[in-house]
Amino acid sequence: MSKALIVYAHPAHQRSRANQALLNSVKDLTDVTIHDLYEVYPNFFIDVPAEQALLEQYDLIVIQHPVYWYNMPALLREWQDLVLEYGFAYGKGTRKLAGKGLWVVLTAGAPENTYAEGAVNERPLSEYFLQYDRMANVCGMQKLESYELYYGRHTSDADLNKRCADYRANLLRLLKEI
Amino acid sequence: MAESGFLQQAFVFLAAAVIAVPLAKRLGLGSVLGYLAAGAVIGPFALGLIGQDIESVMHFAEFGVVMMLFLVGLELEPSLLWRMRMPIIGLGGLQVVLTAAALGGIAMTMTYAWQHAVVIGMVLALSSTAIVLQTLNEKGLLKKESGQSAFAVLLFQDIAVIPMLAILPLLAVTEVGTFSDKHNMPGWQSTLMVLAVVAAIVVVGRVLGRPVFRIIAATRLREIFTATALLLVVGIALLMEHIGLSPALGTFVAGVVLANSEYRHELEAEIEPFKGLLLALFFISVGASIDFELLMAEPLVILGLVAILVSVKMVILFVLGLVFKMTSRSNAIFTFSLAQGGEFAFVLFSYASSQDVLPATIIDPLTLVVALSMALTPLLFLLNEKVVLPRLDRTVTERQDDSIEDSHGKAVLVGFGRFGQIVGRLLRMNGFDITVLEHDAQQVDLVRSFGHEVFYGDASRLDLLISAGIEDATLLVLAIDDHERMLKTIKQVKNHFPAIKILARAAGRREAAELIQAGAHYVERETFDSALSLGRTALHALGFRAYQAHRAAKLFKHHDEKSLYALSEVLEDDRKYLTLAKQHAADLEKVLQSDDQANKELDDRGWDSGGK
Numbered sequence: 167m168s169k170a171l172i173v174y175a176h177p178a179h180q181r182s183r184a185n186q187a188l189l190n191s192v193k194d195l196t197d198v199t200i201h202d203l204y205e206v207y208p209n210f211f212i213d214v215p216a217e218q219a220l221l222e223q224y225d226l227i228v229i230q231h232p233v234y235w236y237n238m239p240a241l242l243r244e245w246q247d248l249v250l251e252y253g254f255a256y257g258k259g260t261r262k263l264a265g266k267g268l269w270v271v272l273t274a275g276a277p278e279n280t281y282a283e284g285a286v287n288e289r290p291l292s293e294y295f296l297q298y299d300r301m302a303n304v305c306g307m308q309k310l311e312s313y314e315l316y317y318g319r320h321t322s323d324a325d326l327n328k329r330c331a332d333y334r335a336n337l338l339r340l341l342k343e344i
Numbered sequence: 345m346a347e348s349g350f351l352q353q354a355f356v357f358l359a360a361a362v363i364a365v366p367l368a369k370r371l372g373l374g375s376v377l378g379y380l381a382a383g384a385v386i387g388p389f390a391l392g393l394i395g396q397d398i399e400s401v402m403h404f405a406e407f408g409v410v411m412m413l414f415l416v417g418l419e420l421e422p423s424l425l426w427r428m429r430m431p432i433i434g435l436g437g438l439q440v441v442l443t444a445a446a447l448g449g450i451a452m453t454m455t456y457a458w459q460h461a462v463v464i465g466m467v468l469a470l471s472s473t474a475i476v477l478q479t480l481n482e483k484g485l486l487k488k489e490s491g492q493s494a495f496a497v498l499l500f501q502d503i504a505v506i507p508m509l510a511i512l513p514l515l516a517v518t519e520v521g522t523f524s525d526k527h528n529m530p531g532w533q534s535t536l537m538v539l540a541v542v543a544a545i546v547v548v549g550r551v552l553g554r555p556v557f558r559i560i561a562a563t564r565l566r567e568i569f570t571a572t573a574l575l576l577v578v579g580i581a582l583l584m585e586h587i588g589l590s591p592a593l594g595t596f597v598a599g600v601v602l603a604n605s606e607y608r609h610e611l612e613a614e615i616e617p618f619k620g621l622l623l624a625l626f627f628i629s630v631g632a633s634i635d636f637e638l639l640m641a642e643p644l645v646i647l648g649l650v651a652i653l654v655s656v657k658m659v660i661l662f663v664l665g666l667v668f669k670m671t672s673r674s675n676a677i678f679t680f681s682l683a684q685g686g687e688f689a690f691v692l693f694s695y696a697s698s699q700d701v702l703p704a705t706i707i708d709p710l711t712l713v714v715a716l717s718m719a720l721t722p723l724l725f726l727l728n729e730k731v732v733l734p735r736l737d738r739t740v741t742e743r744q745d746d747s748i749e750d751s752h753g754k755a756v757l758v759g760f761g762r763f764g765q766i767v768g769r770l771l772r773m774n775g776f777d778i779t780v781l782e783h784d785a786q787q788v789d790l791v792r793s794f795g796h797e798v799f800y801g802d803a804s805r806l807d808l809l810i811s812a813g814i815e816d817a818t819l820l821v822l823a824i825d826d827h828e829r830m831l832k833t834i835k836q837v838k839n840h841f842p843a844i845k846i847l848a849r850a851a852g853r854r855e856a857a858e859l860i861q862a863g864a865h866y867v868e869r870e871t872f873d874s875a876l877s878l879g880r881t882a883l884h885a886l887g888f889r890a891y892q893a894h895r896a897a898k899l900f901k902h903h904d905e906k907s908l909y910a911l912s913e914v915l916e917d918d919r920k921y922l923t924l925a926k927q928h929a930a931d932l933e934k935v936l937q938s939d940d941q942a943n944k945e946l947d948d949r950g951w952d953s954g955g956k
Contacts, residue, residue: 176951177891177951178891178892178952179889179891180888180892181951204889204890204891205890208889208890208891232951234950234951239951
């Protein structure tokens with residue numbers, strides 16, 4: 167059975183209803199490890215070799231975070247720079263992540279319909295995160311279809327539970343496929 | 345004036361120096377020229393304020409040169425000296441041999457006897473350690489390529505004096521066998537003697553130096569340390585003189601031996617003022633000894649000889665500079681700096697006269713020529729700086745001298761206890777060149793045994809900070825736990841080196857405010873960050889997210905430090921201080937306790953996107 171690592175970054179996890187619920191729904195899975203970056207590196211000092219060794223043990227890398235200014239939180243950005251470095255993630259004959267799956271999970275505060283042409287946010291969320299397609303391409307990873315959750319704070323409990331079950335099912339399916 | 349008492353003499357010398365040197369400095373002429381001029385003015389040929397016994401004053405003052413070489417030795421670690429062996433032997437050797445040959449040859453053509461010519465060539469080949477080192481140091485050139493080359497030559501000359509003293513009596517034209525027993529040794533024997541004495545100084549310095557200084561330092565009596573330092577230098581000088589070697593060379597070796605010791609900066613600070621005064625006295629006496637009557641009697645001959653001496657020396661130095669591939673800038677400084685006769689000439693001439701090697705008709709004018717060439721040196725430096733170097737800079741765009749220090753800032757760290765060690769290790773691990781001072785001799789021993797380079801000394805003394813290199817430093821870190829001493833140090837450093845940045849350790853809040861007010865640029869309370877860090881861990885243990893705890897601690901620190909700087913402004917007023925301190929504490933509590941929704945600051949609402 168394949169194993170998944172959820173690289174999770176949220177600077178205020180304690181107040182994120184959606185992310186708490188999502189992660190709670192998969193934390194019992196033995197083949198899934200949640201790697202909470204803000205909890206591990208509160209002072210932004212990232213242990214690069216340890217991170218690289220960790221990534222190598224998994225078949226599916228999940229990157230999960232809230233959307234801030236059409237982008238990822240600061241610590242994840244720092245992590246990306248330092249951990250996915252030349253000679254590890256890319257470069258001649260040294261693509262240590264090649265072949266692994268990359269699944270991006272995004273939570274956006276605004277409703278889904280704001281992410282459309284003519285709406286407040288002008289274009290679909292996926293277009294703001296084309297960078298992950300590039301990242302997968304450069305690292306030789308297999309980019310899987312992203313998972314998006316909108317308007318988390320205002321979703322009803324019932325709806326949120328449904329989304330969580332969906333998220334869990336998706337993760338289990340990907341683990342089997344990869 | 346011979347009957348005038350010691351105090352009167354001292355008054356004349358000091359007054360002359362105090363008037364002439366600032367004047368010379370103001371005119372951009374350097375201190376050496378100021379002293380020389382002062383000497384000429386008060387000397388027997390002008391005002392006549394000091395008597396004909398100027399020679400004995402000069403002999404006494406030559407001890408300043410001995411002290412200077414001790415200090416130079418202290419700055420030169422053995423490994424550095426070993427790296428300089430090529431320039432010393434090659435450059436120095438060639439300079440002495442070539443210059444002696446050239447000047448001797450010229451002397452021959454002036455119909456001197458060949459023996460006379462040899463002596464004159466040898467004696468005049470030497471340059472003035474005192475003037476050159478003092479001037480190079482004043483101009484900050486001693487650690488540059490030019491200064492190092494000049495120093496190498498001077499060092500070789502000091503060594504060369506030994507065989508010269510041995511050869512001199514053999515060159516007496518009339519048969520005289522009267523040189524004293526101590527010099528009456530065959531060459532191999534005196535060579536062995538030199539090696540044995542140098543070895544003895546090295547061994548004794550290595551074995552006895554540190555324990556003795558540790559015991560002396562433990563008395564915590566500064567004057568006893570001063571006395572010990574002087575005793576060391578005087579003792580070695582006496583020993584060397586007794587066996588007929590150069591005292592300057594002996595103390596130089598002693599300096600090199602002690603260069604690795606933790607007492608190096610303390611020794612420097614103790615000897616420095618004596619050296620300074622004695623050298624000043626020496627320069628003044630050189631100025632006073634200029635025989636203006638002789639100069640007036642035969643101005644053309646004397647000045648002609650000065651011109652020959654200086655130009656021959658310069659040509660040889662310049663060629664050597666080319667051969668040794670110096671940059672043209674360095675070569676210019678090198679050439680202009682060493683083109684004079686030296687103080688050893690006075691010694692050797694008087695020795696030669698006592699041995700009947702040279703007649704007074706030769707010695708008197710040549711002594712004058714040497715003195716004049718020495719007086720000319722500061723002017724040559726000036727000419728080089730104002731005319732030659734600017735031209736070089738214009739015509740050739742080449743690299744400036746490589747400085748030994750790299751472009752990073754240098755720091756002086758004071759205190760190497762629990763606090764200072766962490767600062768010091770962090771800086772050193774990251775490749776910074778720091779000088780560490782610690783005033784507890786036992787602590788120095790302890791940390792030295794772990795391989796840390798630490799010097800003994802009390803940083804509230806400005807002279808010690810100077811010898812620790814604060815003049816070139818950009819940063820001073822004060823990590824001692826003596827608050828009063830720290831305040832004193834900050835005030836002194838602020839007065840004399842206003843540009844340097846000061847970081848200080850403080851015991852508590854009140855001390856921190858005082859240090860800020862005294863002028864420290866940044867203050868860290870010794871327990872504050874560690875307590876905050878523990879508090880952060882406690883928050884985490886109680887259920888805060890790690891990052892949330894991190895931010896809470898940062899916020900606390902931010903407010904607390906802001907209030908600290910505000911408090912430092914009202915320090916004098918106890919009541920105001922107390923009121924403000926209380927108010928700040930209450931404010932901070934309110935900030936931290938207020939409920940999530942109301943308090944934007946701790947809540948970092950930016951991360952609740954879309955949560956309106």
